[in-house]
Amino acid sequence: MTSILLVAHDSPYGSEKLYNALRIALAMQEHADQPIQQKLFLMSDAAVAALSGQQTPDLSYHIGQMLEILLAQGVKVSVCRTCAEARGLSQERLIEGVTIGTLVELTHDTLAADKVIHI
Template sequence: MKPKQTLLFILNDAPYGSERSFNGLRLAINLGEQSEAETEIKIFLMSDAVSCALPAQAPGEGYHVQQMLEILIAQGAEVKLCKTCCNARGLSSLPLIEGAEIGTLDDLSLWTLQADKVVTF
C-alpha cells in the first residue's frame, strides 16, 4: 500500500511578473503525478496570489497559471483563496475558476494542522 501524504501549498505571489506561484503549482502538479505515494494536495492562495484563481486569463506566452490550477483541481486538489486578501484587492465579488473558493484564516490553520508537509512560495 502506498503511503498517503497531505501536502499544503501556500502561494503568495501574483500569477505573472514573478515565477514563484508558477513554480509552486509546477511542484504541486508533479507531486500529484508521482506513483510512489498517494497525495492529497491543498492550495491556499494569499496576498497577490489570489488573482491566480480568476478566470479568463490570457497570458501572452509561456505558462498559464489558470490552467495549472484547473489541472490540480481535476486531480482532486482543494483550492482556497484568503478572504481578507480578496477583500483588500476588490476580488470578493468576482467569479473564480470552477472548483476554487474563498476561505478564511481558520481554513488555513486547519489545513496546516492536518498537513504532513507545508510548502510556501
Template sequence: MQKLLFIINSAPYGNESFFSGLRLALQLQEQYKEEIELKLFLMSDAVSGGLAKQQPAEGYHVQQMLEILTAQGATVKLCKTCTNARGITELPLAEGVQIGTLIELADWTFEADKVLNF
C-alpha cells in the same frame, strides 16, 4: 496518505515563484496521486491567480494549471481577506477554486504533514 499544503503568496505573473509552486504541485499530483492529499491556499497577490478568464500573452497559464490540479482532486482556496482587500471576492473564479478563510488555513496547516511556501 501524506497531506501536503502549498501556501502561495507571490503574484501569479511577473516572477516565477507562483509558477514554480504549481509546477511542483502538478508533478507531485502526477507522481504520487494515490499517496497524497494536496491542498493549495493562495494569499496576498497570489489570489488573482484564482480568477477566471485569464488570457496571458505568453508563457504559462496559471488558471489552466489550477484547473488541472482541482480536476485531479486537489483543493484550492483563496484567502477571503486578501480577495476582499483587492476587490475581487465577487469576480468569477477558475473552475474548482473557492474562497477560503484563515480558520481553514489554520486547520490545514495543523493537519498537514508538510507545508511548502512560495
C-alpha cells in the same frame, strides 16, 4: 496517505515563484510513489491567480490552466478571503472549483498537514 499544504503568496505573473509552485504541485500529483492529498491556499497577490478568464498573450504558461488541472486532479484550491476582498475578487469571479477560505481554515489545514510548503 501523506497530506501536503502549499501556501503561495506571490503574484501569478511578474516572477516565476507561483508558476514554479504550481509546477511542483503538478509534479507531486503525477509522480508521487503513494497517494497524496494536496491543498493549495492562495494568499496576498497569489489570490489574483484564481481570477477566471485571464488572457496571457506571449507567455509559455497559463496559471489559470494549471489551477484547473490541479482542481481536476482533486487538489483543493482556496483563496484567502481577506486577500480576495482587498483585490475586489468575489466567488463569482473565480475559476470554477476554487473556494474562498479563511485563516481559521488555513490554520486547521496547517495543523492537519504532514508537510507545509510556503512559497
